[in-house]
Structures are given as C-alpha cells and as structure tokens.
Amino acid sequence: MHYVINKLKSQIEKQKATLLDDEGSLSIESLLSSDKFQSIINNCRSFRSRFYTPFVTLILFIRQVLSPDKSCKNTVATFLASVSTEDNNNIPSSNTRPYCKARQKLPIETLESLVKLSGDSLSKSSNARWKIYNREVKLIDGTSLTMADSEENQSRYPQHDAQKAGAGFPIMRLVAIMSLTTGGIIDYAVGAYKGKGTGEHALLRQIKDSIHKDDIVMGDRYFPCFFVMGDLQSIGADGIFKAHSQRKYDFRKGRKLGSKNHLVIWKKPHKPDWMTQETYDSYPDQMTVREFKIKGEVYVTTFQDHKKYNKVALANHYKQRWHIEINFNSLKTIMSMDHLRSKTPDMVHKEIAVHFLAYNLIRTLIAEACRNTERLPIQVSFKGVIQLFNSFVSLLSFSADCNKAHAILLHAIIKNKVGNRPGRTLRAMEC
Incomplete structure (x- = not known):
C-alpha cells in the first residue's frame, strides 16, 4: 500500500519540475505538490486506517466525483485494482465502509x-x-x-x-x-x-x-x-x-x-x-x-x-x-451535482467542496493546455476534458513515462474545442 502512495507522490514531484515553465504556468501536479496544498492536507488529523490516509482519501474522492460511475463501490474497486501490483498481500478490503468512514473524517474546513x-x-x-x-x-x-x-x-x-x-x-x-x-x-x-x-x-x-x-x-x-x-x-x-x-x-x-x-x-x-x-x-x-x-x-x-x-x-x-x-450546467449536469447523494448536511457540504475542487483541477488542466496556444480556456469543451482525464488518469498516476502521457493529454485537450455557435441565444443571457 505504501508503495502505491509513495509512487503516486513521486510521480507528482517528478512532473512538477517539467511542467512549470518560466512563466510559472499551473498544472494539477504542481498544485497537489505545492507547499500550501501539502500544508493544508498535513493539518488533517491522522486517520486510523493505514490505507485511507487523508491524501489518498481526497484523491479517491476527487476521482469518484469525476467518474461516470460515482458509487463508493466502484471507487474502492478502482483503488483495489491500483494496489494489486504490490508484491505482498497487504491490500485493502473490497468493503466500502473504511473508505466511507475516511471520507467522513475529512474536515470541511x-x-x-x-x-x-x-x-x-x-x-x-x-x-x-x-x-x-x-x-x-x-x-x-x-x-x-x-x-x-x-x-x-x-x-x-x-x-x-x-x-x-x-x-x-x-x-x-x-x-x-x-x-x-x-x-x-x-x-x-x-x-x-x-x-x-x-x-x-x-x-x-x-x-x-x-x-x-x-x-x-x-x-x-x-x-x-x-x-x-x-x-x-x-x-x-x-x-x-x-x-x-x-x-x-x-x-x-x-x-x-x-x-x-x-x-x-x-x-x-x-x-x-x-x-x-x-x-x-x-x-x-x-x-x-x-x-x-x-x-x-x-x-x-x-x-x-x-x-x-x-x-x-x-x-x-x-x-x-x-x-x-x-459552468453551473457543467457542474450540475456533466458532473451530476444537481442532486447530492449524502444524507447529512456535513457530508453534503463535503460533497460540494470536492465537486468544486475536482472542477477546478479540470480547469487547471485546461488552462495549462491553453497557455502557450491561441486557444482560450472558455473555448475548450469541459465534458470532453473530463472524458480525456478519466481515460488518462491511470497512465498519469502509474505510467513509467507519465510525462509523455501528460503531453499527449494536453495536446488532446486543445483539440476539444466547443462548437462555434454564432448568434446563439440562451434564456440565461436575458438575465
């Protein structure tokens, strides 16, 4: 288990140096490995679960809200598959209860x-x-x-x-x-x-x-x-x-x-x-x-x-x-945030925050892809980028050549342009 966590963190640190250009452009990796981000995560009290640490729980929660299948069962199954490459038998259970408890312990602040x-x-x-x-x-x-x-x-x-x-x-x-x-x-x-x-x-x-x-x-x-x-x-x-x-x-x-x-x-x-x-x-x-x-x-x-x-x-x-x-439509329809599943106000607030954090991370990818091109971030299809991210996420986390996968992902993002709709009128524009 620790092998997987350390490998994920090492990939983040490895990419940080290569993804930040002279102008200080932002990437998901640089954000997750930034001192401020790590300081906020480190302020979380330690969890009893040796598998679902605050960092791992947050990453899984983000992947859960971005996944087409947003169930906890699918999230745990995906996590179980990612740790199955370890050489020992120290792997988590397929039971969703430990993950759900770990989510509840994430401080809303x-x-x-x-x-x-x-x-x-x-x-x-x-x-x-x-x-x-x-x-x-x-x-x-x-x-x-x-x-x-x-x-x-x-x-x-x-x-x-x-x-x-x-x-x-x-x-x-x-x-x-x-x-x-x-x-x-x-x-x-x-x-x-x-x-x-x-x-x-x-x-x-x-x-x-x-x-x-x-x-x-x-x-x-x-x-x-x-x-x-x-x-x-x-x-x-x-x-x-x-x-x-x-x-x-x-x-x-x-x-x-x-x-x-x-x-x-x-x-x-x-x-x-x-x-x-x-x-x-x-x-x-x-x-x-x-x-x-x-x-x-x-x-x-x-x-x-x-x-x-x-x-x-x-x-x-x-x-x-x-x-x-x-953007609200992207959150409510594409990310299925229009109806929240949590049964307590505390978890509802956490569900909202993680949706917004995941949304911002996707926007970070889009901004990074557009930075040195003529494309504007608002011209890129949000849904298309989520589809790309879900397809590339395993490669970005565990591939031996994650830099190449990242470069291909950014290139593909630029190609996901929103269609030109001249003279388009929306009811919302009347407000």
Whole structure:
C-alpha cells in the first residue's frame, strides 16, 4: 500500500519540475505538490486506517466525483485494482465502509480551503491575453441544488414550499464567484433556499472579500443595488450589470455622455434590517454610477469614463456573463451535482467542496493546455476534458513515462474545442 502512495507522490514531484515553465504556468501536479496544498492536507488529523490516509482519501474522492460511475463501490474497486501490483498481500478490503468512514473524517474546513487555493492559483496564473482590459473578470451568480431526502437534510435545508410534505427533496441555495478567464471557482457560499438571510445578496456578502482591487465583476440584473455597487467602488473594483427591472431610468437627467448614456446620482436607501448601523454609516450618502441603454437593454456600471469604456464594448463584454450559467450546467449536469447523494448536511457540504475542487483541477488542466496556444480556456469543451482525464488518469498516476502521457493529454485537450455557435441565444443571457 505504501508503495502505491509513495509512487503516486513521486510521480507528482517528478512532473512538477517539467511542467512549470518560466512563466510559472499551473498544472494539477504542481498544485497537489505545492507547499500550501501539502500544508493544508498535513493539518488533517491522522486517520486510523493505514490505507485511507487523508491524501489518498481526497484523491479517491476527487476521482469518484469525476467518474461516470460515482458509487463508493466502484471507487474502492478502482483503488483495489491500483494496489494489486504490490508484491505482498497487504491490500485493502473490497468493503466500502473504511473508505466511507475516511471520507467522513475529512474536515470541511480543509476541503473549502483547498477549493479557494485551487481557484486562487488558477486566477493568479491566468494569461493576460485571456483578460478584459488586462484585468481579472469575476462572475457572480446563484443556483440551487437538491439532496438526499433525510430528516437531517430536511431540517437544515427544507424542501420547496410548492412541494407536498414527504414528496420533495431538501433544497439549498448556492452563490459562487467564478473567473471568466479560467472558468475556475474562486469562492462560494451555501444556505437554505428560503428564510431570512438566505437570498443571493446575503450569500454574496459572505464571500465578497474574494473580490479585489482592479477586478471586474459581472452579474445578472438581480445584483446591482446601492450596497453592492458601493462595495465595488470602495475597494477599487468595477462592475457591469444589466439594470434591475424595478428601478426607473430617465436618460433626460444626470450628466449626459451621449445617446442613452449618462452619469447619475444614486442616493443611499434606508438601512436594511440585516445591516448594522456601523456598516450602514460606512457607506456614502450618495454615489455616482453610469447607466446606458443599447438594443433595448439598460446596463449599470462603475466604469464612468465613456471614452475609454464605450457602451458598445461594455455591452459586448457583458455577454460573456453567460459562461457562469454554462459552468453551473457543467457542474450540475456533466458532473451530476444537481442532486447530492449524502444524507447529512456535513457530508453534503463535503460533497460540494470536492465537486468544486475536482472542477477546478479540470480547469487547471485546461488552462495549462491553453497557455502557450491561441486557444482560450472558455473555448475548450469541459465534458470532453473530463472524458480525456478519466481515460488518462491511470497512465498519469502509474505510467513509467507519465510525462509523455501528460503531453499527449494536453495536446488532446486543445483539440476539444466547443462548437462555434454564432448568434446563439440562451434564456440565461436575458438575465
């Protein structure tokens, strides 16, 4: 058993030196062997199982969520096959119980830290050519997930009101910040689908520290309120949003910048019940924002220089927002995350974190493959890369010539281009 673990780690260390170029491009191997990653893993308390160490359990958990057969039985069988090459009889049982117990012992704080580490590493390693105005673009949006119908899940995440008692699944709301340049998940928050403090704005406030100076934020028309725009301006970030349908927009007022294009003053609304007086007082009494209309749609933005950032260009950039909808679809449909199998909230949270970590590792592969080519990461088929990864994973872990297998994999990834769909319209783009 130790032979297999040591061989896997040695392959990672072996590839690390060859896969990092002068510009510091990122690979899965360099991420898994990074000091930060190993430090987080080492903080896990030791497991009694001599086979399912924290490192091995995490790797198997990642492979499980990426596999077409996501059962624990298949995961253990795959692990058993990988250790069958050892010369001794010291191999694990085919019983899934030890693996399931080891998964339960993985600290959720560790998994969440690894998601943020992988997303942050992806963001920092992104190519300047992939960016807009040479700045990192972060997409924000929310979605919902269902989970196994158990008393614990129902208590924490009650089913939708429209469903009859006993005839629905527990449901949660999730808000994520994703990178447009790499597609990676930077941060996320979850909460109940209904109730006080469970809306998308409330969840976004929990993770707003992951938005930094010079970031460009894009979201649907639900997000551009006074406090969100104020938060962006206070840290030196910018935002582009479609305008909320309930707000009135009169282009006869304000400072005119052109046709259907002006700067206006937004006044601070009354203090919301959830906000402390100290936080409320930290916002200015008013702020200047830019509003413009193009092709019947009104947009609001913090980009006030209309000469440097013309409205046609901003509206075209905003069209890229729909990639977060596609990314959610990749997670929920391709990775089958739309319905989580775990029967306790604690394991549901771990299942989400490992899905996101696995997703970021696939995005890392895509970014690595695209780095020295003309291909953009958002032009690569996510499903195609998962299929390639599942086909190559054994070679990458145990092949004597894993570098050659890795090079072939990267070349194949570049060939998995998303089809050209000019003028494609999605319902999500209307938001």
